[in-house]
Amino acid sequence: MPADHLHLLDRHSGVPLYQQLYELLRRRILSREWRAGHMLPTEAQLMEQYGVSRATVRQALDTLATEGLIYRQRGRGTFVAHPTVQQGLVRIVSFTEDMRQRGFEPKTRVLNTGIIAASADLAKVLDIEPGAEVARIERLRLADGEPMSIEVSFLVHALCPGVLQYDYARRPLRQTLEQEYGLRITRATQAIRAINAPDDIAKRLTVAPGDALIFIERISLSQYNIPVEFLRIYHRGDRYVLYNELRG
Amino acid sequence: MPADHLHLLDRHSGVPLYQQLYELLRRRILSREWRAGHMLPTEAQLMEQYGVSRATVRQALDTLATEGLIYRQRGRGTFVAHPTVQQGLVRIVSFTEDMRQRGFEPKTRVLNTGIIAASADLAKVLDIEPGAEVARIERLRLADGEPMSIEVSFLVHALCPGVLQYDYARRPLRQTLEQEYGLRITRATQAIRAINAPDDIAKRLTVAPGDALIFIERISLSQYNIPVEFLRIYHRGDRYVLYNELRG
DNA sequence: TAGTGGTCTAGACCACAAA
DNA sequence: TTGTGGTCTAGACCACTAA
Structure with a gap:
């Protein structure tokens, strides 16, 4: 399943890769495709799936974490946050x-x-x-x-x-x-x-x-x-x- | 003036370097040693002064930027933010x-x-x-x-x-x-x-x-x-x- | 022990601002 | 042209979790 996934991010669009990845993950969370508590792919998996470096993956995840959409646990993984403790004061939300x-x-x-x-x-x-x-x-x-x-x-x-x-x-x-x-x-x-x-x-x-x-x-x-x-x-x-x- | 500066960060304290640097810079801003509009040292200067990599410097600056204490302008530099538009909703402030x-x-x-x-x-x-x-x-x-x-x-x-x-x-x-x-x-x-x-x-x-x-x-x-x-x-x-x- | 995220390095190329 | 921050890579070692 290699080639397909490598093209989900557009390297020539002018939009930074980490931002494309961020938006992609964000959509999957907000659309409830991934529910609260659901484990995201590991950083290594995201690197492979999207063909980017770990720093790029982490930059995307950092933004999501700052907004409160995900939380990370060392040794366990990265998870979709429970919507109790919310954003609303970080991002413009409709x-x-x-x-x-x-x-x-x-x-x-x-x-x-x-x-x-x-x-x-x-x-x-x-x-x-x-x-x-x-x-x-x-x-x-x-x-x-x-x-x-x-x-x-x-x-x-x-x-x-x-x-x-x-x-x-x-x-x-x-x-x-x-x-x-x-x-x-x-x-x-x-x-x-x-x-x-x-x-x-x-x-x-x-x-x-x-x-x-x-x-x-x-x-x-x-x-x-x-x-x-x-x-x-x-x-x-x-x-x-x-x-x-x-x-x- | 090399050796002195290299020891302002403690590599054995267990506290991450980026966090030490973040707190150090934050103090200089909140103490008004650096006023609003003042230009911070460039990333290259911080790397040299504290003997850390650019990624570490940027991690410290990212936090300050997220909190609204500094702003960055590509091609110009990094500056102390004007306190009008402020935090208060990001950090616990006394x-x-x-x-x-x-x-x-x-x-x-x-x-x-x-x-x-x-x-x-x-x-x-x-x-x-x-x-x-x-x-x-x-x-x-x-x-x-x-x-x-x-x-x-x-x-x-x-x-x-x-x-x-x-x-x-x-x-x-x-x-x-x-x-x-x-x-x-x-x-x-x-x-x-x-x-x-x-x-x-x-x-x-x-x-x-x-x-x-x-x-x-x-x-x-x-x-x-x-x-x-x-x-x-x-x-x-x-x-x-x-x-x-x-x-x- | 294997796999996760946390930290850190050294390097590269780019877009943009100012001189 | 020079120097700034913005983006990205490839690699490393670590602490922690769970089996």
């Missing part, structure tokens, strides 16, 4: 992916879309001129039919003209940006706060005004390191929990 | 360290201490018998004289008998655990939520009851992978913000 991992059935409802003129503040974070066109998309996210979060996206319209013509109840925004506009979101910085729910948000989340929410503001950058999206997320405090691991 | 980095002057007031019997829930997370002795320490954390957070620690008393005799307004808890009991906190898992301030907490934080708080529950493990502390942190929502970076 709402759909996030909810599936938490065992909920996700759904999306688009509340509002429109083109607006950038305010001074918005212009600053998106690094555009005040008054420039910004596409605004407001979505309600549901888990098992119950409101979980509201996401308000502000997109630099010059980078993705006509972005509002697509149906974001069905199609992920990030997929559209990549396929239609060649924009890949590669990095983001975010601030996490606790706020009391304003009346309008509370209503749409079906909680009482003043109830505590997790409020996240995120700036997402494209592969060219240019701001593409400013995102505000309001998570219901009674339903949404962020998990992570710390080192001493 | 309140004092955390506040200093945010430009506040930290202070601590001990509100309450005592020995209690472990409830069923507490026993479960600390992996001890229900009813076993637990040391409880409640501290108010101030930044520039204003209340910022309340921290309630629950310590497995059997692991650190007499731990309450020390003054935790002056002496960090983690330092005491290490110096007096040989316990190093090496790992922790935490859950982050938004809650409405209960009356008693609100009063001590000088906010209104119901105001939104960031509520963190953390289980800290020793170097032996045994639970040592269960910690509840209540951060004022109007003053405390968590920052982090995501990858796409």
Whole structure:
């Protein structure tokens, strides 16, 4: 079974081998092909299967381990992590992916879309001129039919003209940006706060005004390191929990 | 100037070389010996100065980069990161360290201490018998004289008998655990939520009851992978913000 | 004892930034 | 052109787990 496997990684694509391998393994974990506790191939097996060196294999596994998707035990092997102790604070995860991992059935409802003129503040974070066109998309996210979060996206319209013509109840925004506009979101910085729910948000989340929410503001950058999206997320405090691991 | 530098790392200590180098560099950054924007020695220089291979140097730098303490630019060099977009969600950071980095002057007031019997829930997370002795320490954390957070620690008393005799307004808890009991906190898992301030907490934080708080529950493990502390942190929502970076 | 991941070395070629 | 970090290889020895 040699030749076939050697060609699963493309040495001329420009994408580093360790990253190709990382994505390949990641897909098999997230798709549940490999369940929690399942042992991954050993490093030696991965070297042989994909025709790369051990350092390359380890670089791919290191990333997965940092994200909490796998754990390693010397002398035993490498295993798929149990999803209790989670990422979510390391990688950009889609709402759909996030909810599936938490065992909920996700759904999306688009509340509002429109083109607006950038305010001074918005212009600053998106690094555009005040008054420039910004596409605004407001979505309600549901888990098992119950409101979980509201996401308000502000997109630099010059980078993705006509972005509002697509149906974001069905199609992920990030997929559209990549396929239609060649924009890949590669990095983001975010601030996490606790706020009391304003009346309008509370209503749409079906909680009482003043109830505590997790409020996240995120700036997402494209592969060219240019701001593409400013995102505000309001998570219901009674339903949404962020998990992570710390080192001493 | 060769020989001296070659001995800054101890090849017989059992501590991996990359980790020794990582800690050494980390200290120089956190102590502000190297300020934000300062260029670190190049990888080649570090190899020579410490007598290690490039892979070892890079392993140390990778960790610092993951934590957000440094950033690298191909063709230019490696630099100390600006503390705006920070960790706090990767490494266990003391309140004092955390506040200093945010430009506040930290202070601590001990509100309450005592020995209690472990409830069923507490026993479960600390992996001890229900009813076993637990040391409880409640501290108010101030930044520039204003209340910022309340921290309630629950310590497995059997692991650190007499731990309450020390003054935790002056002496960090983690330092005491290490110096007096040989316990190093090496790992922790935490859950982050938004809650409405209960009356008693609100009063001590000088906010209104119901105001939104960031509520963190953390289980800290020793170097032996045994639970040592269960910690509840209540951060004022109007003053405390968590920052982090995501990858796409 | 055999097989696993953890650490480390010495080397190579590359893309990119700056002079 | 020079020097930087980014990627990759081939090999080595080790500590730990499980049979």
